[in-house]
Structures are given as C-alpha cells and as structure tokens.
Amino acid sequence: MSGALLEMRDVTKVYPNGVMANYKVRFSLREGEIHAIVGENGAGKSTLMKMMFGMEEPSEGEILLRGEKVKLASPQDAIDRGIGMVHQHFMLVPSFTVAENMVLGMEPKKGLGIHFAEAVRMTEEMSRKYNLAVDPKAKVENLTVGMKQKVEILKALLRGAKILILDEPTAVLTPQETEELFRELRLLKDQGHTIVFISHKLKEVKAICDRITIMRAGRSEDAFRTADVTEQEISRLMVGRDVVLKYDKEKREAGETILAVRGFSLAGSAGSRLLSDVGFTVRAGEIVGIAGVEGNGQTPLVEALTGSLAGTAVGGSVTVKGADILRADIRAIRKHGVSYIPEDRMRQGAAGEASIADNLISTQYASGKLGGGMFMNGGKIERLAASLIEAFDVRCSGPKQPIGMLSGGNMQKVVVARECSTEPDLLIAEQPTRGVDIGAAQFIHRKLIELRDRGCAILLVSADLNEILELSDKLLVLYEGRVTAYFEEPSAVGEEELGLYMLGINRQDPEQIGRAVHR
Amino acid sequence: MKAKYFEPFRTLAVILIALVIAFVIISLVSDRPLETILIFLWEPLATKGHIGNLIEMAIPLMFTGLSVSLLFRANLFNLGAEGIFYFSGVVAAAIAIHASLNGFLHPIAAIAAGSVVGALLSAIPGILKAKWNANELVTSLMFNNILFGVGLYILNYQLRDAKAFSSASYKFEPTALLSRIWPGTRVHAGLIIVLVMIVAAHVFLYKTKWGYELRMTGANRAFAGYSGIRTARVIILTHLIAGFIAGMGGSVEVLGMYTRFNWVSLPGYGLDGALVAMLAKNNPLSVIGAALFLSYIRNGADLMARLSDVPSEMISIVQAIIILLLSAEQFLKFWKNRMLLKEARKHG
Amino acid sequence: MDSLWSVIWSTDFAFSILRVTTPILFAALGALISNRAGIINIGLEGIMLVAALTGVVTSAYTHSAWVGLLCAVLSGVMIAGILAFFTLQFKTHIILGGIAINMFASGGTVFFLYLLSGDKGASSSLQSKVLPNVDIPLLKDVPVLGPILSGHNVLTYASIAAVFAVYYMMKRTPLGLRIRSVGENPHAAQSVGVSVVRTQYTALLLSGLLAGLGGAYMSMGYLSLFTRDMTAGRGWIAIAAESMGRSTTVGTTLTSFLFGAANALANALTVLKIPSELIATFPYAATVIGLLVYAIGESRKRKKAAVKPNEG
Amino acid sequence: GGNASESADSGGASSPAESGKKTKVVLLVPGNLGDKSFFDAANRGMDLLKEQLGAETKVIEMGTDKTKWEPTVNDIASQDWDFILSGGADITEVFNAAAEAYPDKKFIDYDTENPEVPDNVYAMSYATNEVSFLAGAVAALTTKSSMPQANPDNVIGFLGGMDIPGINTFLVGYIEGAKYVDPDVKVAVSYAGSFSDPAKGKELSLVEYNSGVDVIFNVAGGTGLGVFDAAKEKKQYAIGVDSDQAMLMKDSDSEKANLIVTSAIKKIDTAILGAVKKGQEGTLPYGTLERMGFEQDGVGLADNEIYKSVFPADLQAKIEDIKKKLAAKEITVTDASAMETSKVEEIRNSVKP
Ligand SMILES: Nc1ncnc2c1ncn2[C@@H]1O[C@H](COP(=O)(O)OP(=O)(O)OP(=O)(O)O)[C@@H](O)[C@H]1O
Ligand SMILES: Nc1ncnc2c1ncn2[C@@H]1O[C@H](COP(=O)(O)OP(=O)(O)OP(=O)(O)O)[C@@H](O)[C@H]1O
Ligand SMILES: [Mg+2]
Numbered sequence A: 001m002s003g004a005l006l007e008m009r010d011v012t013k014v015y016p017n018g019v020m021a022n023y024k025v026r027f028s029l030r031e032g033e034i035h036a037i038v039g040e041n042g043a044g045k046s047t048l049m050k051m052m053f054g055m056e057e058p059s060e061g062e063i064l065l066r067g068e069k070v071k072l073a074s075p076q077d078a079i080d081r082g083i084g085m086v087h088q089h090f091m092l093v094p095s096f097t098v099a100e101n102m103v104l105g106m107e108p109k110k111g112l113g114i115h116f117a118e119a120v121r122m123t124e125e126m127s128r129k130y131n132l133a134v135d136p137k138a139k140v141e142n143l144t145v146g147m148k149q150k151v152e153i154l155k156a157l158l159r160g161a162k163i164l165i166l167d168e169p170t171a172v173l174t175p176q177e178t179e180e181l182f183r184e185l186r187l188l189k190d191q192g193h194t195i196v197f198i199s200h201k202l203k204e205v206k207a208i209c210d211r212i213t214i215m216r217a218g219r220s221e222d223a224f225r226t227a228d229v230t231e232q233e234i235s236r237l238m239v240g241r242d243v244v245l246k247y248d249k250e251k252r253e254a255g256e257t258i259l260a261v262r263g264f265s266l267a268g269s270a271g272s273r274l275l276s277d278v279g280f281t282v283r284a285g286e287i288v289g290i291a292g293v294e295g296n297g298q299t300p301l302v303e304a305l306t307g308s309l310a311g312t313a314v315g316g317s318v319t320v321k322g323a324d325i326l327r328a329d330i331r332a333i334r335k336h337g338v339s340y341i342p343e344d345r346m347r348q349g350a351a352g353e354a355s356i357a358d359n360l361i362s363t364q365y366a367s368g369k370l371g372g373g374m375f376m377n378g379g380k381i382e383r384l385a386a387s388l389i390e391a392f393d394v395r396c397s398g399p400k401q402p403i404g405m406l407s408g409g410n411m412q413k414v415v416v417a418r419e420c421s422t423e424p425d426l427l428i429a430e431q432p433t434r435g436v437d438i439g440a441a442q443f444i445h446r447k448l449i450e451l452r453d454r455g456c457a458i459l460l461v462s463a464d465l466n467e468i469l470e471l472s473d474k475l476l477v478l479y480e481g482r483v484t485a486y487f488e489e490p491s492a493v494g495e496e497e498l499g500l501y502m503l504g505i506n507r508q509d510p511e512q513i514g515r516a517v518h519r
Numbered sequence B: 001m002k003a004k005y006f007e008p009f010r011t012l013a014v015i016l017i018a019l020v021i022a023f024v025i026i027s028l029v030s031d032r033p034l035e036t037i038l039i040f041l042w043e044p045l046a047t048k049g050h051i052g053n054l055i056e057m058a059i060p061l062m063f064t065g066l067s068v069s070l071l072f073r074a075n076l077f078n079l080g081a082e083g084i085f086y087f088s089g090v091v092a093a094a095i096a097i098h099a100s101l102n103g104f105l106h107p108i109a110a111i112a113a114g115s116v117v118g119a120l121l122s123a124i125p126g127i128l129k130a131k132w133n134a135n136e137l138v139t140s141l142m143f144n145n146i147l148f149g150v151g152l153y154i155l156n157y158q159l160r161d162a163k164a165f166s167s168a169s170y171k172f173e174p175t176a177l178l179s180r181i182w183p184g185t186r187v188h189a190g191l192i193i194v195l196v197m198i199v200a201a202h203v204f205l206y207k208t209k210w211g212y213e214l215r216m217t218g219a220n221r222a223f224a225g226y227s228g229i230r231t232a233r234v235i236i237l238t239h240l241i242a243g244f245i246a247g248m249g250g251s252v253e254v255l256g257m258y259t260r261f262n263w264v265s266l267p268g269y270g271l272d273g274a275l276v277a278m279l280a281k282n283n284p285l286s287v288i289g290a291a292l293f294l295s296y297i298r299n300g301a302d303l304m305a306r307l308s309d310v311p312s313e314m315i316s317i318v319q320a321i322i323i324l325l326l327s328a329e330q331f332l333k334f335w336k337n338r339m340l341l342k343e344a345r346k347h348g
Numbered sequence C: 001m002d003s004l005w006s007v008i009w010s011t012d013f014a015f016s017i018l019r020v021t022t023p024i025l026f027a028a029l030g031a032l033i034s035n036r037a038g039i040i041n042i043g044l045e046g047i048m049l050v051a052a053l054t055g056v057v058t059s060a061y062t063h064s065a066w067v068g069l070l071c072a073v074l075s076g077v078m079i080a081g082i083l084a085f086f087t088l089q090f091k092t093h094i095i096l097g098g099i100a101i102n103m104f105a106s107g108g109t110v111f112f113l114y115l116l117s118g119d120k121g122a123s124s125s126l127q128s129k130v131l132p133n134v135d136i137p138l139l140k141d142v143p144v145l146g147p148i149l150s151g152h153n154v155l156t157y158a159s160i161a162a163v164f165a166v167y168y169m170m171k172r173t174p175l176g177l178r179i180r181s182v183g184e185n186p187h188a189a190q191s192v193g194v195s196v197v198r199t200q201y202t203a204l205l206l207s208g209l210l211a212g213l214g215g216a217y218m219s220m221g222y223l224s225l226f227t228r229d230m231t232a233g234r235g236w237i238a239i240a241a242e243s244m245g246r247s248t249t250v251g252t253t254l255t256s257f258l259f260g261a262a263n264a265l266a267n268a269l270t271v272l273k274i275p276s277e278l279i280a281t282f283p284y285a286a287t288v289i290g291l292l293v294y295a296i297g298e299s300r301k302r303k304k305a306a307v308k309p310n311e312g
Numbered sequence D: 001g002g003n004a005s006e007s008a009d010s011g012g013a014s015s016p017a018e019s020g021k022k023t024k025v026v027l028l029v030p031g032n033l034g035d036k037s038f039f040d041a042a043n044r045g046m047d048l049l050k051e052q053l054g055a056e057t058k059v060i061e062m063g064t065d066k067t068k069w070e071p072t073v074n075d076i077a078s079q080d081w082d083f084i085l086s087g088g089a090d091i092t093e094v095f096n097a098a099a100e101a102y103p104d105k106k107f108i109d110y111d112t113e114n115p116e117v118p119d120n121v122y123a124m125s126y127a128t129n130e131v132s133f134l135a136g137a138v139a140a141l142t143t144k145s146s147m148p149q150a151n152p153d154n155v156i157g158f159l160g161g162m163d164i165p166g167i168n169t170f171l172v173g174y175i176e177g178a179k180y181v182d183p184d185v186k187v188a189v190s191y192a193g194s195f196s197d198p199a200k201g202k203e204l205s206l207v208e209y210n211s212g213v214d215v216i217f218n219v220a221g222g223t224g225l226g227v228f229d230a231a232k233e234k235k236q237y238a239i240g241v242d243s244d245q246a247m248l249m250k251d252s253d254s255e256k257a258n259l260i261v262t263s264a265i266k267k268i269d270t271a272i273l274g275a276v277k278k279g280q281e282g283t284l285p286y287g288t289l290e291r292m293g294f295e296q297d298g299v300g301l302a303d304n305e306i307y308k309s310v311f312p313a314d315l316q317a318k319i320e321d322i323k324k325k326l327a328a329k330e331i332t333v334t335d336a337s338a339m340e341t342s343k344v345e346e347i348r349n350s351v352k353p
C-alpha cells in the first residue's frame, strides 16, 4: 500500500448519538486515479469522506497524506492540504451570486471591502480554465442543479484542490449533464487531479473509475481494479445478494381514467408560460412516466396536481375521478385518494426531529384507522409503524428513532412506505429513488409495480431514464412546458432516441401527442 | 460507566460545579460562606412552611411554562404569556369582586372567564401569524405592554378600592377564593388544576390527533402542510390553547394567593415560563420538575438573603450561572464520546 | 388639541425622535448582526445595562468620559463573549443563555453598584462624566433642520454612522459575507473553510459592542447617571424592531425610528386628557398596526404576483 | 429577593449595655432598596437606630412579588425581635394580620393610611399632602418670580411615577398649594408608567419644559432622576421629593443641584428613630395611627443653602407664612389617598394647561 497519495488507517467514527458509521476502515488513494466508493445507503461513505475533508473528526485511527500523518481538524486544514469536496447535498448560499459563493472564505480585497470585480474575474478564469461554463453574477437560487454542481466543482478547484471528493454528484443530473461532467472529470484527471467518486449508479462507476472500494455496514474491503469486476459482482458485494436489474412486469389492461389533464396551460409570475396545452390521462393500473430535462415544466405540473399551484391557470382542466382539483388544497386532493411522493424529502417529505412512526402516519392519522374520535391509539400506531418498517426494510433502531438520523435511502423508504400504505387510487411519484442505493431503488420499484398491479394509477416523474423506461407503461416527454412526445411502448424506446426529444431536437406530430388523452 | 447514564451524571456534575462557583462568589461577600450556602440548599426544604412556599411559587411557573412549551413545540416564538397572565388576572378579579355565586361555582366562573379571555387575546397574534405571517415575537412583545396598560387602567378606574389607599381592587368575595389544600401552608387548589392541565396537555400532545398536528407543524411546517394538515388552523389553535393556559394561570394565581388584585407591574411569569419551557425541553410532564427546580433555587436565594449576610441581588448571578451550565449540552461531552467509543468497540 | 399640535410641530419634537431612537437603534443593529449569523441574541437588554453601569463607574474613577465609553463598550463585548462562550462552546441554548444574561445583569449591576457606592438605586453619588453634545458647524444655522439635526449627543451621530458601517460591513466586506453565509447555510460556510463558530463569535461580540454603545448612551449621553434597570425594556424593543425590519439594515433602521417616533409621540400625548395607562400603550399599538399593514401588504403582493398575468 | 445587612454594633457584641441586652429591630422592606424614596429613608432610619440607640438591626428586602410577603412577615414574627418594622399601603393588611397572629410581638408600621390598627401595632402616616401643598406654593411662586430661569408663562409641572394613589396624594396637595398662591396657575401633569425609567422621566420633563413649564415637582423614584437631567439641560427648575435631593447631588453635580429649588421631604428616618426610642421607654401609643405633620417634624420642605440663595427672600417669607397656617389648621389640604381615580382625574383636568 505504499506510494499512496492519501491513506486512511483503521478509522472508526462513532457519532454522538451512538451510531457507529465507520469501523476500522482502510482506504488508500493513488495519485492521478479516479477512485469509486460504493455501498448501500448508510454504509458510511459520506462519513468517511467528511473525515477526509476535516468536517468530522475520527474517533480513532489515522490519516496519512503522502506518507505523513495529518490531523484534519477543520475543512480549512483539508483545503490547505489540497483536498476539495463536492458534497452530497449542495453547500451553496442561495441568496449569494456565483462569484460570491466562489470566493467565500478567501475573498479578494480592495481596501476594507470585497473586490467584487476581482471575484467575478477569478470565477471567469476558473470557468475558462476547466471548461465549466457558469455565470458569475447569477444568483445561485436561480441556477439549475447542473449549474450548481459546476459551481461546487469550481469552488473546490479555486481553492487549489488536487484531491477532489465528489459525493454522489450525478444523483440529480440528466444523462446529458452526467456525460458532460464525466468529460470534465477526465479532463481534470489529465491535468493531474486525483478524484474520489461516490455513486449508486454502477454503470457510471464502471464508465469512469480506475479503482473501486466497496463499503458495507461501516466496514471496507481492499480496493478492486474496476476492470476486474462486473456490475453484478459489485452489487453482490455491496448488498450481499444478487440484484436483478430487470423487472418482469406483466402487461395489464388499464382501467378507468383516474387523473385527467386536458389542455392545461399555466402562466408564471413574470408572464412567462410554465405549461402550454398539456394533456394526458392516467388510468387505473398503469404507470405513466414523464421524462424531461429538469426545469421543463415538471415541477409546476406536479405542483398543480398537488394543491400548490404557483401561477395562474390560463386554460384547461385537471380532474381526479371527475372532480376538479385545480383549486383544491392538498388536504382535499388527498381525500380523493391521491398520494404523493415529493421530490425533496428533507423539505416536504419528512420532519427530521420527529420519530419514524410519526412520519409514517402523517397522511392517515385522521382516517380513523389509528383510533377513533380525537384520540390516537399508540399501540395501533406502533404496530403499523413496525409492520411498515419491516415491509419496506427500513434500517433503523425502531419506530421511535428520529427520522433525521437515517441515511438518505432509508428516509426515502419511509416516505414511500407512507404514501403506499394509504391504498391510493392515484400516486404521484416525483424522483422516487433519488440518492437511493440500488438495493433500495429496486425495492421501491417493486413496490410501485405492486401498487400498479393492485389497480393504482401512477404518475412517475423522474430524471432517471433507466428508471422511467423500465417502469412506465406509457411515456410522455416534456420540453419547455409542452408535451413533445408520447410513447405507448416505452420499453421499445432507446435512451438515445428519448434524449433527442428531451433536448427539443425532435418533436412528434400533434395527433400522436393527442393520444395521451384517453376518453 | 455506560453512555446512557451520561445525562444524569452530567446534570449532577453541572450542579456541583455551579455550586462550587456559587460558593466562591458567596465567599467574596460573606463572612460565613459555608453556612450561607447550606441555607441556600437546605432551608427551602427545612420546614413545612418553606416547602409550601416552594410549591405555591411553582404553580404559576408551571402554568406559564406549560403555555410557552406548547407554543415552542409548534415552533412559535411567542412570549405573550406575560401580558395574558396579567390581564386574565384582572378579568378573574373582576368576577371575583362583582359576581355573587356559591363557593364552588365562583372560582370556576372566574377562572373560566380569565382563561377564555386569555385564549381570545392570544388568538390575535396567532391569527396575524397564520393569515399574514406577521412575526409572532413582535406582536406578542407588543401585546404584553398593551395588555398591561389596559389592565392597569381597568384596575385604577373600575376595580380600585379607594379605602385600600393604594392601587388595589376591592376585596374578592370570600366565595371566589381557591381553597387551601395543605393545612398549615398556602398551597391552594391551583396545584391540582395545574397538574390536571399538565397531564391533559401531555395526553393532548402525544395521544390526540390535534396534538399530533401541532407537533408535526412545529417540526416542519412544509411537511405538515404537504401531509394535509391545515397548519394555519393549527397555529391559531395552539395560540388559543396556550393563551387559555396562561390566562388560567393568571386567574388561579390571583384567586389562590391574593384577596385583592394589586399588580401594578407585569409579574414576570411570562419570561420565567420561557425559562421553564426551555429547561423542560418543551415537554409538558417535565414542566413540573423544571418549575419546582426554578422555584427551589429562587426560594433558596430568598432565604439565603433573609438569613445570611449576602445581598439578594447576588443571587441572580448564581442563578444565571446555574442556568447557563445546566443547559450546556456540550459541557463534558468529550467524556461521553469516550464512553461511546469504548462501548462501540466492545460490540464491534 | 392645540397644545398637542404645538408640541408635535416643533423642532424639539423632531429632535426628540432622534434622541429616543438612539439606544434602540444601537441595540437593533446589534440584534441584526447576530441574527444574520443565525443566533438570536435576547441578552441585549442585559448587555446594555452592564455597559451603562460600567460607563458611569469607570468615567467617575478615571474622570474621563471617553475612557468610560471605552470601558462600557468593552464590558458589552465581554458579556457578549460570555454568552458566546456558553452557547457556541458548550451549546447552551441561545434563548436560555440570553435569559440568563438578562437575569445576571439585572441583579449583578445593582450588586456591583452597591459594592462600589453603597447605594442600590442610582449612581448619583458618583461623579460620572457625560459624552459631549455636538453642534454641527454649518448645519446648526440652517432654519428648521439645524435645531433638529444639530446639537445631538456624539453617540446619536455615532448611531447613524453605525447604520452606514453595518450596511457596508454586511454587504461589502468579507466578514459581512461570512456572517450572512453562516446564518443562511452554515454547512456551506463550513465547507469552504469558514469557521462557523468563529464567525458567530465575531457576530455576537459585535452585537455586544453595539449594545454596549447603546448602554453607554443611556447613562452617559441620554442621562448622566445609572439607575436600577434603567434600560427599561429597550433591548426587547430593539429585538422587535430588528424582527419587524426583516433583518435588513435599512428595514431595521426604519423600524427603530418608527419606535422612536411612536414613543416621542406618546410622550407628547400626555398633554391630552387621556389616562396615562392608555397613552403608555400607544407606541406598542402603533407598532402592531404598522406590522399588520406591512404584513397584509406583503401577502397581497405575493398573491397578486401569483395571479396577475393573464396571458403568456 | 431579600437583602439582609446585619450589623454588629460598634460597642462590640460581648459587652452588654446597661439594659443587659441590645434592642433587636428588623425592617421588612416590601420592595427593593435603592428607590431613593421611602424604602431608602426607612433604611437610613435603621442606621440611626444602630448609631444612636446601639440597636441590633437587620433589613430584609422582600422584593416586588407580593405573594412572598406573607410568609416572610410570619417567619420574622415567629423569631425573637423586639420591634418589627415595615411600611407602605400594600403591606399593611399582611402586616396587621401577622400582628394579630403574634399578639406578644411589637410592630411598627412606619407608613400607612389605614386607620384600623391592631393593639400591638403602632402606625404612622405623613402629611405628604401638606408638604406637597408647600411644594405647590413654591412652584407657583417660582414660575411668576423674577428668578433667572423663570419664564412669564404661568405653568408649573408635575411628574409622577404612576397614576396611583400614593403618587396622587402628592399631586392633589401640590395642585391645591399652587392654586392657593395663584388661582390661575396651570399644572402640566405626566406619569411615566414606571419608577425605574429615568430616560422616560427626562423625555416627559422635556416635553413639559418645552411647553412653557419652568419648574417640575417629581414624585417618581428612579424615574424622577431624569427630571433633574432635563432641568440641567433646559436650565429650568425642579423640586425634589422624599429626601433632600439637592444635597444628594451637590457634590457630584453642583450645576444640577442649584436648579433644585427645594425638596418635599418625608422624614421617615427620624420618625422611625423616634418611634423605637419611645418603644424602648414604653411610651409608644400602640393601637393608634399617628399623623406626622410639621409639628411632629414628620414632613418638611428642604430649606438648604440652595433654597436660601436661589429662592427670593420675600417668597421664602410667604412660604413660612403658609406653613404656619397649615400647622394651625387654618388651611386644610385634601388627602387624596382614599380618593376615587375619577375624582383625581377631574382635579387634574381642571388645571390642565
Ligand atoms: N450527523 C450524524 N449524526 C448521527 N448519525 C449520523 C450522522 N450522519 C450520518 N449518520 C449515520 O451514520 C451512518 C452512515 O451515514 P453516511 O451518511 O455516511 O452513509 P452513506 O453511505 O453516505 O449513505 P447514503 O448513500 O445514503 O448517502 C448512517 O447510519 C447514518 O444514519
Ligand atoms: N461588482 C460586483 N460584482 C459582483 N457582485 C457584486 C458587485 N457589487 C455588488 N455585488 C453583490 O451583488 C448583490 C447586489 O449588490 P447591491 O449592494 O447593489 O445590492 P442592493 O441593490 O443594495 O440590494 P438590496 O436591495 O438587497 O439592498 C449583493 O449581494 C452584492 O454583494
Ligand atoms: Mg452519503
């Protein structure tokens, strides 16, 4: 193991709540490589990286940089030693401009104040040098996720990072954006940077990584050369069993129309069109997928369906089982038998301090199933929670554990469990497996199919092409707020072909698109 | 030692350290520091009368502590218990003076009136917050002063007994007074009322649907709204309940401890209630302990000032140190981390 | 009524608004800096009180108002430092910490005054110094404006200067950028090597400095002595002003002046035949109404923005 | 809270005086010391007891939380004290109840208006209305005088801590005194709503001074200290209360002191000394409420050097004359301590400028 650029020896991390996230982990990074770390949700990947970046202190063990023992007490220590990190969750200040985010902590000065022009110049220079196009003066809150990702990488590079840690950088990117990122990473590698890459998408790992370290339940094993292992082998090592990536989904006759969106147009605050003449139906027992590059109308569409209409409906109608829901609030919409898996589990999907049980019952506490009158039956809640935790394989210490302590994937399982457990007639699933490991993703997919088979109508909005092509019975593509394609046989559509519609290069004729509306 | 015993251990250590610091400060001004600190620690529990004093002082603290803890639970930073406590006291006093009812109904009517008025007044910042997102901290702080002014006006112009030679109301009808429940002390029926309220609040918060809505709204309002909880209604309801309890506290205090209404300044229980709520981590049942604890150190301080040569103002310094240290979560944490690692290694 | 108008339409009244606003403005700016760093400092009242006493005592012993001012400010910074130490190092809850600081100050100042002068109520037996009033050379001769704007205490001008300084600091300096980043997204700040704890320390100390100036003004500018609990809730008013000003420098300054004006008006209203208990509620009622009008306006604006454009 | 300052007397604890045992006196303050008013004055009385009678004294501050007074008074009553002292309208009921519960103990209520006095209590009240009458006369004479800072307007001022009976007793006497020397005088009245906000006191005083008032009588505890700051700033006159406030400030700020024409003093300290002395001698008339007026030296105007030099001699003579008439009951002054609030308001409004 000598000659390693960075080495972690027997590193153990116990969080103050008693969770042992890493146990005697060994990790070694060679100069100039792209090194993948894979593992299930909660395997301890992020924790390990945070220690490498000085954000968490190891409880035990040592870190060596170029053979020399180092103590990384703060991110500044790590930055000083040429380590940069792009975090799983964005580490940007939304109200700041790109340039301000770039220079935060190392501001160029003119007199007492910040030299803003210099900050902009520095940003532009970095942007040119690494071929990552960003607008220095744009406010970060207005950027797309892909843009934010670039800012994050530039931030690290600006600080002179030679070792770049990327924690699930592709989880929120479209295939095209991912491709672009990979080109940039290869460029960085050529320029002498060393990269640690964390992802749940094994295809990506195979595509750009030289070596791979697998983590399981807080422990690590020696690294493999990526070329020596197959995707199947990796996933078996990660999960401890074989993972099937194809689902045998039987064909099913679709039932009556549940959700009907007809000629729906939506105007935004600045007079812009968010949606134009969108029409489709979702029938009982079918999964309708909506594909599209993020920012092409998916969010306003889902908002309109879930009672938080942001803008003015200019025309058209949205009905569930015949009832107009456009002006109803989410409570009323849910009463029509609608369930909703939100895109942002931290903001809407869960209450972090509350227990798993409390998070599981939020959509059915009032139903009468959990106790009559105004009281709730603690025993029933506990039993329901326990059974859902078991059925959805949520890794936790019990129903009373605060959900905020769970890893991202397990938190997502709680959200899915809750939304599936109310026997919905319509499920709106928005990015249901974002940031979720393959084991858990597969599990969630199974649950969605199961629900469909029981006659539930499902609207699936996802940026993950693989997922959307696998699961959907019918598929729509949104581009700039319009439906540009409708496929009745998604499994027959290739990713490349789909990409052309998503980027607005191809467009079907109105008649084909019109078929999306049944009856 | 096991990690799970850390909290009690830390609390003990903190109290010991706070006492040592208090001892050092007392030594600076007292000739007999040891005797003085023993008075502080022991005297509040030394006689039946003193225990009674401790409990009777804890009653209003429990009321406001409970009220504030519900607000804090719903993530509402409202410090309005102070003004409501005062104003409801005025209302209860008015009924205690002017109504003639029997000894059973009279206090009930007075307390009910005070509580309902408290609830209605509290709902105003609640509605402003829920409907227009007006900052509840600002409105509640302002309301404290407004309610005090109006209450004092009512006292001086409507309730004042000129023969009391001061800003004191007419004497309450004897039927209105709360009965003493522990002979030889002034501990009154308010204790039973507040304990019932605390248990009710506990049940409400953890066993009912409304309580669940309140907790979820407090934990993450976006999540609650997404789940279908009408958060605006929850916020108003929480304000109503909190105002009801604070108002009840003011009414009970007036009828339990006084024979006339004579508050010419805000009694200070609102902010103390915030202190109690924070010490109790916003848990209704823990409010009992937190209120008794605060009452204990305050009574100890009074007695120390009375029986020794330490000026009373010094006590506020000692109190501040105890509060600062007691809630210092990170204090001695390194120790806990060591214990955790040891345990983890054993299992790992 | 006539007497009321004559009071209000006098330059003295406008002058008094500035005078009344000064301590609130200082403390509100202090609240702003700590709030923007993500920590709500409710110990301002106590910090002001301690600084007020320190200024009086040290100026009496050193016979220098300026040394007194320096010590007052330092004492404010020190108390803020204690609060910061407990809340940032030991993770004492900031609200509890603030309450403890207020408790400490309210009793502690009386205690120390007693030790130093044998008096528990006021420092009138100490020969403390006051900070000078300043006539502004040209301005003072301008009609109307001169009598309103000239001749204030030096700290009143300092409070106006502090507004500009805070605005510049928050918007244009590295420290301001870091304070805002720490308040908005501490993880982001941490990830680029900005020490969250150190930044919050700085913000709290600055808020102590500003509150210290407010306290010094109370006992060495506004008045010439210290009395028990003399800040009389101004720290709380400042917190409300900051909150109502939505944590922006401009907003906080405006709301502080609104409070000042409402208070000055309440003082003028005593010439009317209204019971004093009710007059005393006026500034607070005015504030609630002001807040309400503003809040309703905001929510209307939001609704309009969502509904207006009817075609694309 | 409750402060205790125990004093070992100068004679030394081990050398018993001729009586064999020192007199033990305790003062229960229903509030906190430092009010620059009657609590502090009572505290000074305790110092006098220590100095002049060699008594063993103790002062306990009971704080503003009224629920704590009853247990404290009872605790103290059960202990071994020769005299138990307290005073103020708010404490009287509690105090009398304790006295009835401990009939073998001796109590002195040094400031009350309540005429019902138990057999083991000696109670005192002060002719504050009369001394305020004199203050009002001084003010009304000042405003029309040729004194350097007096203006032609015929308006005087009053600043009260709160609109409560204890304060309005002063106010009504003040108004009557002023009207006695000049029926046309106007009186600007404001209340600060607090006894501990000198800044507010200063602001309200400035409003009064700016509206033509040239002398203000303050009855507002700590808040009243702001009046003197305003007086100094505006170069106008003020009248002190309770103790000789000009003399208190003379050393630290003579400019300010020179504007304090006089003070309406309530001599609680000497009254306490006198009462305890009589108590020791066995001549104290328990069970009665005694009113301390000019004759008993219970109240008086401060006729210090400033009064003598600042206030014109011919006007001093007029005041002397009024004082005599008051003592001889030729003039009677309304006592507002038991007056309805609305009646006070009426009087106030009748002289509003
Ligand atoms: N701040 C924290 N406090 C307590 N426990 C934590 C904390 N952060 C993570 N954990 C726990 O540590 C374990 C490892 O978490 P970590 O985030 O390192 O997993 P991961 O491998 O990155 O998972 P994912 O793929 O979901 O991101 C999990 O059980 C998690 O619940
Ligand atoms: N030359 C510059 N280059 C880059 N960014 C800048 C420059 N000047 C200012 N900024 C940043 O751009 C933003 C707008 O700056 P400016 O001070 O003009 O805002 P403003 O209009 O005063 O904002 P507000 O309306 O919130 O007061 C701020 O966040 C500031 O930090
Ligand atoms: Mg992770």
Ligand SMILES: [Mg+2]
Pocket: none
């Ligand atoms: Mg601007």
